[in-house]
Amino acid sequence: MNFRIMDSFEIIGGKPLKGEIIPQGAKNEALQVISAVLLSEEKITIENVPDIKDVNNLINLLEDLGVAVQRHGKGSFAFQAKTIDLDYLRSEEFKRKGAALRGSIMIVGPLLARFGKAWIPKPGGDKIGRRRLDTHFIGLQKLGARFDYDASESFFSLSATELKGTYMLLDEASVTGTANIVMAAVLAKGVTTIYNAACEPYIQQLCRMLTSMGAIINGIGSNMLSIEGVDKLGGASHRMLPDMIEIGSFIGLAAMTRSEITIKDVHYPELGQIPGVFRKLGIHFELRGDDIYIPSRDSYEIETFIDGSILTIADAPWPGFTPDLLSIVLVVATQASGSVLIHQKMFESRLFFVDKLIDMGARIILCDPHRANVIGLGRKYPLKGIEMTSPDIRAGVSLLIAALSAEGKSIIRNVSQIDRGYQDIEQRLQALGAEIKRV
Ligand SMILES: CC(=O)N[C@H]1[C@@H](OP(=O)(O)OP(=O)(O)OC[C@H]2O[C@@H](n3ccc(=O)[nH]c3=O)[C@H](O)[C@@H]2O)O[C@H](CO)[C@@H](O)[C@@H]1O
Numbered sequence: 350m351n352f353r354i355m356d357s358f359e360i361i362g363g364k365p366l367k368g369e370i371i372p373q374g375a376k377n378e379a380l381q382v383i384s385a386v387l388l389s390e391e392k393i394t395i396e397n398v399p400d401i402k403d404v405n406n407l408i409n410l411l412e413d414l415g416v417a418v419q420r421h422g423k424g425s426f427a428f429q430a431k432t433i434d435l436d437y438l439r440s441e442e443f444k445r446k447g448a449a450l451r452g453s454i455m456i457v458g459p460l461l462a463r464f465g466k467a468w469i470p471k472p473g474g475d476k477i478g479r480r481r482l483d484t485h486f487i488g489l490q491k492l493g494a495r496f497d498y499d500a501s502e503s504f505f506s507l508s509a510t511e512l513k514g515t516y517m518l519l520d521e522a523s524v525t526g527t528a529n530i531v532m533a534a535v536l537a538k539g540v541t542t543i544y545n546a547a548c549e550p551y552i553q554q555l556c557r558m559l560t561s562m563g564a565i566i567n568g569i570g571s572n573m574l575s576i577e578g579v580d581k582l583g584g585a586s587h588r589m590l591p592d593m594i595e596i597g598s599f600i601g602l603a604a605m606t607r608s609e610i611t612i613k614d615v616h617y618p619e620l621g622q623i624p625g626v627f628r629k630l631g632i633h634f635e636l637r638g639d640d641i642y643i644p645s646r647d648s649y650e651i652e653t654f655i656d657g658s659i660l661t662i663a664d665a666p667w668p669g670f671t672p673d674l675l676s677i678v679l680v681v682a683t684q685a686s687g688s689v690l691i692h693q694k695m696f697e698s699r700l701f702f703v704d705k706l707i708d709m710g711a712r713i714i715l716c717d718p719h720r721a722n723v724i725g726l727g728r729k730y731p732l733k734g735i736e737m738t739s740p741d742i743r744a745g746v747s748l749l750i751a752a753l754s755a756e757g758k759s760i761i762r763n764v765s766q767i768d769r770g771y772q773d774i775e776q777r778l779q780a781l782g783a784e785i786k787r788v
């Protein structure tokens with residue numbers, strides 16, 4: 350039998366969309382809190398889990414490790430990590446499956462804390478520049494773990510007879526690094542202080558879930574976490590936040606395609622800089638209850654800085670602007686009036702996809718791997734549909750937004766990148782009136 354993998358989208362662009370959209374649960378929170386179920390032998394219920402490739406891969410990985418997983422309905426799961434098959438961690442299958450996603454790195458902290466051992470292949474995720482793991486391993490070593498790296502197999506091993514709380518200053522505020530160290534410290538002996546900790550909402554959510562499991566964590570939401578280790582953690586139930594990157598993607602989509610869209614239940618207070626950045630691009634929207642309503646408008650004009658100089662939008666660790674939305678901001682700017690400098694400081698290979706936008710007719714100068722200057726077309730002419738390949742998840746969605754706004758047909762290949770993090774995206778866009786199908 351010949352199975353064809355439907356890994357492309359065919360899009361006929363240029364049509365305004367209309368309707369309501371509910372953001373999925375957050376991919377990056379899911380990867381943290383689902384890894385944390387390994388810390389307890391009791392049942393942990395998690396609601397609003399997104400049905401996306403990365404999360405499903407992590408859940409499968411946990412099942413292979415022996416975690417009992419019950420699906421209670423859409424997005425609702427119960428996990429129980431009573432017995433864990435540590436031998437599986439040495440298997441070829443684990444090496445292959447673990448390497449498929451970035452989030453798998455976060456099983457290391459819990460395994461080390463509860464069983465004194467952990468192995469992990471170099472994790473996957475987007476090819477958007479070097480993605481080192483030093484912060485994770487230096488932090489775990491400070492807690493007392495021994496660490497070994499087999500470069501020929503790209504395989505990390507860690508072990509510890511006892512983890513002991515200590516003070517540490519992280520070399521960078523790594524999101525998954527902080528999550529891993531926190532998950533190890535909650536079961537360590539004594540107090541761990543993590544300074545320069547990442548503090549984005551998903552780390553806060555992880556800390557809240559751990560607290561409801563019985564962990565003692567102070568400083569949640571700040572860059573100084575203090576964790577008093579406990580002997581054992583219990584069960585809990587937890588509800589995940591909506592995905593802020595999806596919410597930002599939908600704001601950008603609405604502006605770029607002249608659409609009237611309501612994004613439901615956004616948890617506005619948790620969106621940090623995101624609404625402000627889209628406002629700086631000249632996009633108008635209203636907060637109605639906890640929904641963001643974006644009216645259909647023909648044009649939007651990028652602001653300048655107060656002194657009249659060209660606006661720069663740059664990423665930074667939270668509470669700065671998330672790097673995961675810069676590609677979307679960039680594409681939205683291509684049809685604005687005015688200019689903006691997009692400065693992707695955190696990842697070095699995330700802007701190369703602008704070549705495809707240039708082929709579609711956008712005016713962009715890639716100054717260097719980190720900076721792109723966008724000179725908005727101000728709707729003087731539409732982008733035109735082309736065939737292209739999605740290099741990473743966020744570039745993929747940016748190209749999708751560009752294609753939905755463009756005149757004519759576009760084909761986007763390699764959309765399994767998009768499936769990593771956006772649930773049923775074509776069906777949800779079709780419900781808003783988009784002409785998109787998987788081919
Ligand atoms: C599964 C998951 O949750 N992935 C997210 C997580 O990845 P991840 O946890 O892998 O990303 P890190 O926070 O470790 O680092 C991201 C990049 O920023 C650089 N860096 C980081 C901190 C800092 O203070 N200075 C600095 O320059 C790092 O060197 C790296 O190049 O956080 C990233 C940053 O928000 C997001 O893009 C990813 O979507």
Ligand SMILES: C=C(OP(=O)(O)O)C(=O)O
Pocket residue numbers: 376450451452473474475477673742743770
């Ligand atoms: C970079 C991302 O994901 P990951 O860390 O899983 O590669 C992202 O979600 O934009």
